[in-house]
Amino acid sequence: MKKSTNKRTALIIVDVQCDYFEDGLNPLYQPNKALKNIRQLLSVFREKKYPVIHVQHISERQDAPFFRPGSRGVEIHPTLSPLESEHVIVKHAPNSFYKTKLHATLKALGINKLVICGMMSHHCIDTTVRAGRELGYTITLVHDGCAAKSLEFCKEVIDPIWVQKVFMAALQGFADVLSLDAAIDRLKACN
Numbered sequence: 001m002k003k004s005t006n007k008r009t010a011l012i013i014v015d016v017q018c019d020y021f022e023d024g025l026n027p028l029y030q031p032n033k034a035l036k037n038i039r040q041l042l043s044v045f046r047e048k049k050y051p052v053i054h055v056q057h058i059s060e061r062q063d064a065p066f067f068r069p070g071s072r073g074v075e076i077h078p079t080l081s082p083l084e085s086e087h088v089i090v091k092h093a094p095n096s097f098y099k100t101k102l103h104a105t106l107k108a109l110g111i112n113k114l115v116i117c118g119m120m121s122h123h124c125i126d127t128t129v130r131a132g133r134e135l136g137y138t139i140t141l142v143h144d145g146c147a148a149k150s151l152e153f154c155k156e157v158i159d160p161i162w163v164q165k166v167f168m169a170a171l172q173g174f175a176d177v178l179s180l181d182a183a184i185d186r187l188k189a190c191n
Contacts, residue, residue, distance in 0.1 A: 009190070010051040010111045013038060014096055014118030014128055016080055017056065019073030020147065025066035026073075027149075028119055029160035034147040037180040038117050039079055041145055044184055051109050052086040055096045057124065096128040103135060113138045115183060116175070117145030121167045129174050139175035142183045143168045 016038060019025045028034075045052050058074050059067045067074045082088050089102045097103050106114075114137045116129055125146050132139050148163040168177050178186070 008111065009113040009115060009187070010053055010106060010109065011041065011045040012053050012055060012096065012102075012114050012116045012118075012128070012132075013042065013080060014055045014116065015057045015120070015124050016054075016077045016118050017067065017073065018075050018077060019066040019071075020119050021077070024073045025068075028147040029149050029164075031119065031147045034117070034119065034145055035077060035079065037142065037145040040180060041115070041117060041142060041183065042080060044187055045115075046083070048187065050187075051111060052082070053102065053105065054080070054082045054086060054088045055100075055102070055118070055124075055128075056088055056090050058090055058092065060092050094124045094127040095131045096124065097131045097135065098127075106137070112136070113140070115140045115142065115187070117142040119147045121146040121148040122151065122163050126167055126171065129171050133174040140183055140186065141168070141171055141175040141177045142180055143177050144180050145183075 016035065020028045020031050042052065054076055056076055057067050058069055062068055076082065087105055089096065089100050091100045114132055116139060118125055129139055129141055148160050150160045151158045151163050171177055
């Protein structure tokens, strides 16, 4: 794989896979809205030739509720197809660093700053951001480049809009939680 000209900041796109969309096994709330923003962010990283890492969750069980090995749902969304120069890290747990090559890949590339986006805000994004911070990375989380779904607690359904807001608010202690526009402005200012 080719090395990028920027050795400090990488884009981590977490689990933007077909099962999270309308015809998938675990559709999220407004995943296409997040996808549109992720595509814009990816375009900026590709234009600047900054490193891009796609994280793909594949269940270890064929009978899993979603992300079944070999299924269409496990595939990275076709509008984000990784380029040959981009890394794909496969994971089997919510935390993108847990028992994967992500940390080693970032270290080999000389990365110390991460821009994170993807799915699901309340699961894999949450655990990945917290783990990345514990490993010493400076993290920007693009809140409108993430998607969630409704949750249930004490027999009460929590609206996906509130799930998204609460998790983004909680993650402010671990990352700079920015909008797409603010994140792109920050990237353009760092030449």
